[in-house]
Amino acid sequence: MSSIRSRALMILIASALTVFVGCASVQAPHGYLPDASNAQKNVYGGWITLEYSAGNAVETTDGEFIAFQDSSAYVLTEFRLIRIPSTDIKRASLDIYSKNTLLFALWTVAGTATTATHGWYLIISAPLWLLTGIPSTISESMDGRLAEEKPSISWWLSTSKFSRFPQGIPKGIDPDNLVLKKYRYE
16 A cells, blocks of 8 residues: 555544544443333433532532432432432433444444555545444434433423433332442443
8 A cells, every 4th residue: 555545544544533532422331321222121210411500610410310300300329319400400411321332433444444455446435434434423422312401391301201210209219218220341
């Protein structure tokens, strides 16, 4: 392979990797979320990340989405259950199931790298790999995620179906005794 072609290919691969770094990623601990085919069978809530006002500061917390009731979001963190009034929440991001973003990114990079065997046609084939692979990877990274700036009550009501208790925390359950789902690292 000529040095010009190899240099051009390296630039294309580096560009693709740079774009993939900016892709959204799951914020849940690895192994916590079910895959898409098992999401409807999951009895636990999705993984939610909230940015909210806490006095003069903006705080961030994440954990299992337990419920939305009394105009507040309930999030079970690793340490305790937190109640955050919806009026204080600046941004909410809810992941429902795990994604295959890394697999999509690797296929795009591998496909782009194989264009080195195409001779001068790599001028056409490498950009085609990138033009289809990058949007596919970005789309996959956003699949199964619901995000909203300053979420409204209607947003909370529509996403509460992905909480552990969609109708609110049932009477008789002590919220302080809730524990996070056990998950294994894969």
